[in-house]
Amino acid sequence: MKISRGKRRIPIVPINSMSDIAFLLLIFIMLISLINYRxxxxxxxxxxxxxxxxxxxxNLEIWIDNGGMFYYDGLPIDLAEAEAVIADAIADDPKIxxxxxxxxxxxxxxxxxxxxxxxxxxxxxVSFIVKDGK
Amino acid sequence: xxxxxxxxKKIDIADSGALxxxxxxxxxxxxxxxxxxxxxxxxxxxxRKNSTKIINTMDIMKFDLLDSGQIELDGEILPIxxxxxxxxxxxxxxxxxxxxxxxxxxxxxxxxxxxxxxxRKLEVENFSFVLSDKDEL
Numbered sequence: 001m002k003i004s005r006g007k008r009r010i011p012i013v014p015i016n017s018m019s020d021i022a023f024l025l026l027i028f029i030m031l032i033s034l035i036n037y038r039x040x041x042x043x044x045x046x047x048x049x050x051x052x053x054x055x056x057x058x059n060l061e062i063w064i065d066n067g068g069m070f071y072y073d074g075l076p077i078d079l080a081e082a083e084a085v086i087a088d089a090i091a092d093d094p095k096i097x098x099x100x101x102x103x104x105x106x107x108x109x110x111x112x113x114x115x116x117x118x119x120x121x122x123x124x125x126v127s128f129i130v131k132d133g134k
Numbered sequence: 135x136x137x138x139x140x141x142x143k144k145i146d147i148a149d150s151g152a153l154x155x156x157x158x159x160x161x162x163x164x165x166x167x168x169x170x171x172x173x174x175x176x177x178x179x180x181x182r183k184n185s186t187k188i189i190n191t192m193d194i195m196k197f198d199l200l201d202s203g204q205i206e207l208d209g210e211i212l213p214i215x216x217x218x219x220x221x222x223x224x225x226x227x228x229x230x231x232x233x234x235x236x237x238x239x240x241x242x243x244x245x246x247x248x249x250x251x252x253x254r255k256l257e258v259e260n261f262s263f264v265l266s267d268k269d270e271l
Contacts, residue, residue, distance in 0.1 A: 123180065
């Protein structure tokens with residue numbers, strides 16, 4: 001008796017599921033980008049043709065607007081609060097990089113207030129952020 | 135005689151592969167946005183509070199950044215376009231030159247950044263900046 005063999009199916013890569021995977025990846029990346037989301041304050045960045053990347057593993061950003069108001073994490077803070085924020089951040093990680101993002105038209109005295117805090121807290125490095133002209 | 139009609143194929147959007155292309159383009163867009171958030175500028179060292187360093191008077195250049203935005207070197211106004219050349223000339227004779235910048239309170243931040251840029255371009259190792267107390271007196 002002849003045994004009938006089952007027909008061999010040609011393996012097919014399901015292309016339809018590709019879009020599902022792509023969308024899952026998309027959602028994942030969107031979530032990651034939301035975690036890294038920086039609450040921008042509306043400032044005019046100072047400009048410099050020559051500059052270097054100052055980003056470190058851990059970063060703390062303090063913003064200063066045109067009127068000399070300090071911001072952290074999108075919220076306005078006074079100088080005492082700024083000191084507390086920086087002190088806490090340094091206590092958590094002494095290697096944290098403090099970035100000052102100040103408006104190009106703001107008076108230097110406001111920037112100096114932050115530098116003085118860093119001196120007081122014996123933090124040795126500060127980063128002055130400029131407009132990235134790449 | 136019955137005329138046979140051709141069967142109209144239904145177009146499945148998911149089958150076409152265009153959807154996955156679109157999704158990948160969106161992914162690339164978000165990756166670019168995520169990578170874009172990198173700070174760049176100048177890293178500056180901060181000295182200890184009230185720390186002092188003895189420097190030979192010949193090895194120091196004292197600049198004042200005035201509220202008006204002008205730069206003063208030893209009491210004389212120095213045009214901004216001559217700043218780089220002046221520092222460079224002095225560096226040739228005094229390689230250990232220390233640049234001291236005294237910034238007045240109302241100077242715009244851009245002016246300070248521009249000065250730091252010149253210092254960084256010229257690779258000056260000893261650079262110190264302080265808030266000037268001239269206008270406080």
